[in-house]
Amino acid sequence: MSIEQLVNKVVEKLEKELALDTSFEVEASGRHVHLSQKDLDALFGPGYQLTKAKDLSQPGQYAAEERITILGPKGALHNVVILGPVRKESQVEISATDGLTLGTKAPIRESGDIEGTPGIILAKGTNSVSLDKGLIVAKRHVHMTPEDAKKAGVENHEIVQVKVESDGRSLIFDDVVIRVSPQFATYMHIDYDEANACGFKKGMRGQIIKK
Numbered sequence: 397m398s399i400e401q402l403v404n405k406v407v408e409k410l411e412k413e414l415a416l417d418t419s420f421e422v423e424a425s426g427r428h429v430h431l432s433q434k435d436l437d438a439l440f441g442p443g444y445q446l447t448k449a450k451d452l453s454q455p456g457q458y459a460a461e462e463r464i465t466i467l468g469p470k471g472a473l474h475n476v477v478i479l480g481p482v483r484k485e486s487q488v489e490i491s492a493t494d495g496l497t498l499g500t501k502a503p504i505r506e507s508g509d510i511e512g513t514p515g516i517i518l519a520k521g522t523n524s525v526s527l528d529k530g531l532i533v534a535k536r537h538v539h540m541t542p543e544d545a546k547k548a549g550v551e552n553h554e555i556v557q558v559k560v561e562s563d564g565r566s567l568i569f570d571d572v573v574i575r576v577s578p579q580f581a582t583y584m585h586i587d588y589d590e591a592n593a594c595g596f597k598k599g600m601r602g603q604i605i606k607k
Contacts (some may be wrong), residue, residue, distance in 0.1 A: 418548040419601040420538065422560055422584045423453060424591035427494050428477045429464060429518065430487040435527070436478075439464060439520040446480040453583045454539060456481070466490070467517040467524075470499025487530045488516050491587045495533070505532040506573060536590060537573045538602070539580040548604050552576035557605040558584060565595030568605065 436444050446460040460480050466473040466488060473494060487510055495502050500514055515528040538558065540550070550556060554574045560567065569590070584602045586594075594600075 418544070419603045420540075420544070420582045420584055421453075422586060422596070422600045422602045424588055424596050425489070425534065425585050426477070426588055427466070427473060427488075427490045428459075428479050429466070429489075430479055430483045431518075432484060432486045433482045435486045435518070435525045436482055438525045439518060439523050446478060446482070448480065452479070453581055455579060455581060462520075465519045466498065467519055468495075468498025468500045471497045473497060485510065485530065486518075486525075486527055487532065488518070488527070489532055489534045489587075491589045492533055493589055500531065502531045502533045504535050506535050506537065506575075507532075534585065534587060535573055536569055536571070536584070536586050537575050538582070538584045538604070540574060540576050540582045541580055542576055542578055544582040545574065545576045549606070550574045550576075550604060558602040559605055560594050560600055560602045562595035562597060562600060565593070567594050569594075569602075 436446070440462065446462060448458045449461045451458050458480050460478045462478050463475045464478060466476050473490070487507065489507070490498070490502055498516070500516070503513055505513060510530045510532060513529045514531045515526065516531045518525045518527065540548070545551065552574060556572050556574060558569045558572045560569065569586070572584070
């Protein structure tokens with residue numbers, strides 16, 4: 397066998413292995429706020445535009461330089477990041493532990509599903525906005541491109557299990573929702589409570605286990 401043939405066989409083997417790899421990177425998402433333009437104006441001034449600090453893994457999404465305070469019945473969370481761009485309705489995503497600090501219990505919901513959720517107060521300096529809904533703990537989920545979803549054999553809104561491995565804290569997350577869109581990049585999102593439970597490290601990968 398020539399060197400060229402040997403190289404081609406190795407390349408072919410690697411390509412097959414990569415084709416079978418349906419794992420994805422896991423990201424830990426801290427508390428953050430999505431604002432409507434109306435609420436952004438109320439907090440920062442009429443016609444205010446967010447200042448991009450860095451791009452996020454999902455196309456078109458970014459962390460802004462601006463920070464605000466979340467005020468609850470028993471406490472506050474300061475220096476909370478705003479994610480852009482603006483949305484139709486404001487939404488505040490916290491962890492269950494954050495809820496204890498604020499003195500309020502947020503339901504576990506998919507992003508955008510805010511009907512019937514608790515309200516919360518947002519503040520910037522002397523300006524404040526009282527939301528009548530929008531406080532949630534984000535349901536753990538996997539953003540997927542249609543191509544990756546087909547490769548993994550899953551569909552939009554399907555509920556699966558995801559196995560993550562780490563030193564001493566490997567676990568299987570149950571009740572994970574799949575979210576498929578051509579506008580997504582394939583990443584799993586968990587909050588900091590979940591990240592602590594699995595010994596999260598940057599670059600950690602997950603693998604779907606269908607229920």
